[in-house]
Amino acid sequence: MGAQRHGRSSSTFSAAQVTPDCVSNQRSSTESGNKVLEDEDFLSWYERWLDELLAGYDVTWFGEKLPGDEPSLLGVLACDPSPHRRARAARSLRALPAITQTAAEALTEAATDSDPLVREVVMEVAWRSKVPGLESAARAALTDPEAPVRAEAISALRALGVADVAEQARLLLTDPDREVKWRAMQALADSGRMVAADLAPLITGQDARTRETATYFLIKAQGEAHGLLVRALGDEDPTVRRQAVQTAEQRDERMLLPIMERMLKAETDAYVRVNLDRVVAAWSVNR
Template sequence: MRERLDGIIAKLAAVRERGLKCFGSAAHCFELRPPAAEAEVAAFEAARRVRLPEDYRAFLLHAGHGGAGPFYGLMTLAACDDARYEALDDLDAECPLHPDTLPPGDGWLEALLPGEEEAMDRALRGTLSLGSQGCSYYTQLVLTGPARGQVVYIDLDGGRPYFPESAGFLDWYERWLDELLAGCKIHWFGTGMPGFESELADALRRGERLADALAAMRRLPQIGEGTLDRVIARLDHPDARIRERALQVLGDFDGDAGARARPFLRDPEPGPRRAALDCVCKGDAARWAADARAMLEDADGSIAAAALSALDDAKVMTLADLLPRLGDARQGVAADAGRRLAAMAGRGVSPADAPVFAAAATAMLDHAEPRVAMHGLQVLAHVDAPELPEFLARLRAFALGEEPSHRLNACRALVRQDRAAGFDALAELTRHADPFVRQDAARTLGELGDARVRPALERLLEDETKPFERTATGSRTNIYRVCDTARMALEAIARRGEA
């Protein structure tokens, strides 16, 4: 054990010497804290009525007590007390989590602990926090039960736990260092099948865990010709998931991926078609733009959106590509096209194209999906529409309506079409019952306004509300009070006047 720990410390030093980085490494700079004393670890164990797994215990005593580690690094034992689920003081209770018995799907928690209150806290009994992965995600070490010693990734918001394929803490930790030193892409470390090119290529040769091996291959910095040949040999596999992942690997490593992948644009399943599109749409757009435009008609909306994205990224997307998609019934296509049309309008519209943009945006206001109408309003903030009283009245109705995504976008569109009407609508929103709306209106007046809007902002200088609300996923708030935002808006208007 001590020899292995010395090797891990040497690998950490090599990572530092090579100046490597990964997600979260700025928090620890690949430096371990000094090791813990035996008395400190023993006191923790006695207070929590547990014995730490031997490999983790040895790491604390001989390598380091917190610091360098996957994601944002390793916590100290004391830091575990800051995590809400440790407050139950149940590290000695049997952990109900095990990779072989974890129920599948989003309903895993109710299936695992039916009818229990605070079920997520109950599910984490017998686990110790190793570190944070950011947001609601943590790395836990199982201390009790059949999975004792294993690492598990958890989501405090209820996502299904994930057990990395490692025998214990040291295997998990050393895999992180080995992948870093090998130049692997480390985005969400520990997920997927472990191994490097030789092991993964051997799995392809044996026909074992093909989808997993192909997916894991994508984290490698490169693969050899022999391995690439084995990937190509799986392109005709009857399982669409295998074809899709083989195409993804080709896209990463094969210089001739476009030519090999083009026939799969007609694959009967959407997964391989999408992967083939990603392979084809590389390099000079003149070679693949026609393929991408053909895929705009694909039955799967996500593939049509991917084709639009490829054309847009290559700066060859045209109005003719976008306009037919604005009323598209495929899920998400109209909203995606609308977003791209709004971005195109924001970059500038020629006088010749302005009527086309205005007509398209006006039609988008009738779309049943709020996001499409929102993007139509964003377009109308950049182009002039016909000066019709009923049209301005409609924009005002969007501005003062109940759909949050419409309000400020409609106000900006109104300012473009009729400056006074737009500022009037914003001034009315400064009286809205929702402090978030009042604050947004004040901020927008500061960005767009002139001295004539000062009275609306001055009314808010006594509004000391700090917006706050609870949502289904937590809460949202603002560091500023409404009056603070109003004051900053008035200052912005004053600076504009002085300029």
Template sequence: MNSRLSAVDIRQFETKHQIRLPADFAAFLQLAGNGGAGPYYGIYGIEKMHPLDYTVDDPPANFLALPCPLYPDMSRENDWEKEFNNDVYHGILVIGTQGCSYMIGLIVTGEYAGRVVYLDEDNQPPYVILEPDFLSWYERWLDELLAGCEMSGFGYGLRGEEPQLWQIFDDPATQDRHRGFAVDALLRWPTLSRAGRGRAAELLGHPLAGVRAAACRVVRKFQIHEAAKLLVPRLQDEAAEVRQAAVYAAENLQQRFDPEAVVLLFDENEEVAQSAYFALNATQPHSRAILLQLLRSPHRSLRGFAANAIDWKLNDVPLLIELLADENFSVRHYAILGLRQLKNPSCLPAATELLAREIDPNHIDNLLRLLGDIPGETNVDLLLKWIADADDLHRLAAFESLCKLGDLRAKPVAEKLLAETKTPSRRTNLGWMGDAKSIATLARESLRKSPHEELRKLGGGWWNWLKPW
């Protein structure tokens, strides 16, 4: 732990932000330490703690003092913000990180002041911890850490050991949603009693969907093979969350349940279909027949998975041409690569049309290389046009194709490229991309691979005059 704070240190922080820290948290900073050991990556020191005022353009000075509207059991759907009229991040002090964009916050104002809340800078739904205050949450971490619990998702759901969790589940006063939480909480523990295994299997038929889904997850983690037959109806459950959990449980028990599980590849719910794809593929790779069907799926992600996995055949060219118009970036990407692999001239009109409207720079690069893989009447004119493009990588891809076609109109272009000593670069949403080699070096490499002797000579080195293998 870091050095402890004084009461004066805490008061200065409170004055600066116009708040009073929850009493237990202030005591933690004074008696335990100014941050240090704690869940995930630990607790920040007070000098690193901050409000989430960068979520608004012009935050007021008392942003942290404004009441936080978040509450336990709030919606975790994508449209979670619609119920709030004001900024949802008022009154939250960031006290740690879970890694990447995920943060640990402490609500310091409002009805649930004192509670820990998990947040995401990418605006995924927040999760308000069920423990009533910071110290309860922190002590739970210590208890579960010492007990050997799974800590990767610490803080979600209910606390308690197996007997306590079954008591919560059986209590008539427990909310329906919390019954599912109680079963899910069993997943944190390293072992499950024989009685618990039997109960989990029985709960696969429970009337509450949240409980059935949680029971599937318990069956999966603890590999309750005696529940295998009871999983079959859950693969056709009316609730999507249950079908999704059931297919993963079946895969973990090495039970494919054909054809029941295969049907889930075509489920109306995209998340269920995704889960079925990965779960079934882990047991046995999908057949070509299945992948061809998935290329017609209404779900974007499934079409992308199938386009990536399938082994293309020559008779797939019409389908690949059709997939060039797919709205999914990944599908178009793999369709272009498939056409490059098959090298069938019938695809050139569609590829040329796509090149005229495509906006993704990586797709454009691959389409330009496709024009070098398959000779065509208009290819050279198109490539010469793209060599004049402002994008370095487009120019190099077009030049590479010209060299591959062995067209001598590449010679005057080569003279210009061979004089460029800078490295190629492109600005993308993810930052800059390019190559460590210079434009001249890359152009020389393309020349050396050309089937035309004159172009190979321009690449330098007498051994490159020979026809490449």
């Protein structure tokens, strides 16, 4: 499984280069404290909210955004010694009216930041804001040593609609991290090229939540899924069985009706029984 989401480090990625300008910016921030990059009081906060609203910024999550325009945020992203502030600066770029080419280039540089939190947030920005200039960085991040970065990277390629997103997603279906597998299934399903065979190893795997998720994605999968649904209907975990009933219903797999009727006689989980009752009753009409 992936490492903890915060406070991580990896020797695989080199630290960002600190330029003389960065040194100057760091010194200024240290000397002035919060007055340089944070609001002094509520009135300052409110005035900044008005200014950014009138400037066309997205103020939906204003309290999370670092103060400043693009140059200020890029300065923090490149130079601030705190990885949490660098990550906040990257995320704050999403509030601007647009992510410019200059910002995209800065985000590409930050995609190789020494701290995995920054890399993760950069990939999050790439997919939430659909930044085409970050496609190459997202491809490289698919093999990042940290699972959260890989998860955001495949979501970025999914959002960008790259031609080979299905192939890239299939490679991540064997990832050891549950979240990465979930994002890969989502990307593969959205591509319209998911087949039932893609999900077979996950439906028969050891992790119950992954089995449940894979059973859900069978709804969108092409190809024959009867055998996989039989397996899922007999799963030891009730959440998988419940999802199997729902998936069978969505796919209209009526050949499973005899199995579901037998399940009703022995099923002990209330939620599974509710689903079985509904589907069996509906499919038994005009049998």
